[in-house]
Amino acid sequence: DARVTQTPRHKVTEMGQEVTMRCQPILGHNTVFWYRQTMMQGLELLAYFRNRAPLDDSGMPKDRFSAEMPDATLATLKIQPSEPRDSAVYFCASGLLVDTEAFFGQGTRLTVV
Amino acid sequence: QKEVEQNSGPLSVPEGAIASLNCTYSDRGSQSFFWYRQYSGKSPELIMFIYSNGDKEDGRFTAQLNKASQYVSLLIRDSQPSDSATYLCAVRGGSGTYKYIFGTGTRLKVLA
Numbered sequence: 001d002a003r004v005t006q007t008p009r010h011k012v013t014e015m016g017q018e019v020t021m022r023c024q025p026i027l028g029h030n031t032v033f034w035y036r037q038t039m040m041q042g043l044e045l046l047a048y049f050r051n052r053a054p055l056d057d058s059g060m061p062k063d064r065f066s067a068e069m070p071d072a073t074l075a076t077l078k079i080q081p082s083e084p085r086d087s088a089v090y091f092c093a094s095g096l097l098v099d100t101e102a103f104f105g106q107g108t109r110l111t112v113v
Numbered sequence: 114q115k116e117v118e119q120n121s122g123p124l125s126v127p128e129g130a131i132a133s134l135n136c137t138y139s140d141r142g143s144q145s146f147f148w149y150r151q152y153s154g155k156s157p158e159l160i161m162f163i164y165s166n167g168d169k170e171d172g173r174f175t176a177q178l179n180k181a182s183q184y185v186s187l188l189i190r191d192s193q194p195s196d197s198a199t200y201l202c203a204v205r206g207g208s209g210t211y212k213y214i215f216g217t218g219t220r221l222k223v224l225a
Binding site for chain 1: 147155156157158159162201210211212213214215216217218
């Protein structure tokens with residue numbers, strides 16, 4: 001059953017704490033995307049990787065967000081320090097070829113209080 | 114101006130009718146266009162994609178692309194209550210980018 005796996009599914013944290021979200025892309029997929037979804041902004045692209053190399057992270061607030069792919073089976077998104085405005089659902093998606101679909105994980109619902 | 118624009122809705126149609134969802138994009142070099150469906154509390158899932166001008170049909174769904182007008186649409190024939198969801202338009206930019214930009218989505222309600 002090939003699917004993108006995200007952990008944790010839900011996270012409640014206090015302002016100022018570090019948050020780490022993890023994503024396991026579908027085996028063999030070489031493109032990984034991080035999106036943030038809010039009611040107001042919809043799905044915003046934060047960063048994406050191709051063959052583990054970061055290609056674009058212009059959608060991320062650089063001072064507090066960082067994204068990495070330590071190996072082909074793991075992508076991470078960190079927020080440090082977290083702020084209430086970071087509350088959103090964070091999706092990871094992976095794909096194989098350029099013009100085929102991106103498969104989404106179930107998302108991490110982050111609440112920063 | 115947002116890169117990909119959609120009317121947020123809700124768009125309400127009676128069961129059995131045709132639902133028409135529209136999307137415009139700003140990057141003239143955009144190559145590929147996707148329609149995703151997202152149920153409340155769930156992740157987006159692909160309905161169909163289109164690369165060339167014209168129509169592409171898949172079951173009850175038809176995607177239409179007009180690159181000159183920078184416009185892509187999705188028609189859902191014989192709408193069912195189970196089609197009630199948010200429909201997201203996604204566009205891959207040109208110039209060799211792998212970047213997929215999503216619109217904010219149109220909420221569709223199919224009334225039984």
